[in-house]
Amino acid sequence: MTVDPKYEYASESSLHHHSYMKNSKAIGVLWGVFTICFAIIVVVVFVQPHWLGDTPDSKGTGHFGLWQACRMVQDGQDVICEGKLTDFNSIPTPAFRAATVFIGLSVVIILLCICCMVLFFVFHSSTVFHICGWMQVFCGELMIFLMIS
Numbered sequence: 001m002t003v004d005p006k007y008e009y010a011s012e013s014s015l016h017h018h019s020y021m022k023n024s025k026a027i028g029v030l031w032g033v034f035t036i037c038f039a040i041i042v043v044v045v046f047v048q049p050h051w052l053g054d055t056p057d058s059k060g061t062g063h064f065g066l067w068q069a070c071r072m073v074q075d076g077q078d079v080i081c082e083g084k085l086t087d088f089n090s091i092p093t094p095a096f097r098a099a100t101v102f103i104g105l106s107v108v109i110i111l112l113c114i115c116c117m118v119l120f121f122v123f124h125s126s127t128v129f130h131i132c133g134w135m136q137v138f139c140g141e142l143m144i145f146l147m148i149s
Helices: 005-047 094-121 125-148
Strands: 062-064 069-072 079-082
Touching: 005 094, 005 125, 094 125
Parallel strands: none
Antiparallel strands: 062 069, 069 079
């Protein structure tokens, strides 16, 4: 008894398609998880005032972040923080102001990217991957532009 080659090819093609779809869904889920992790990191970088701080060898105590600088009051109990997002003139230097703008835009874009992942229920997955991918590329370009400027 011989098997018709046309049916054998169809079953191999179906098996390959099933394996491809299973792997692509796993990669999509992994991509979504990494996007959420990246968003958490970018948000923490934006809001955290503890980038650099005092050491045992420092002359004074305090720490600063992207748009906020904090210092300890003489008694060591209170912390005074300077810099507000609502008042750009309170940010110490133009470089920190530019960094605040670029990282702030990156935060907004990556959060929109996470929101766009809901589109998987409406559009074809390749369309959503392209939309989110381009948003992530733009987010990365903002951060790279920040580093080279």
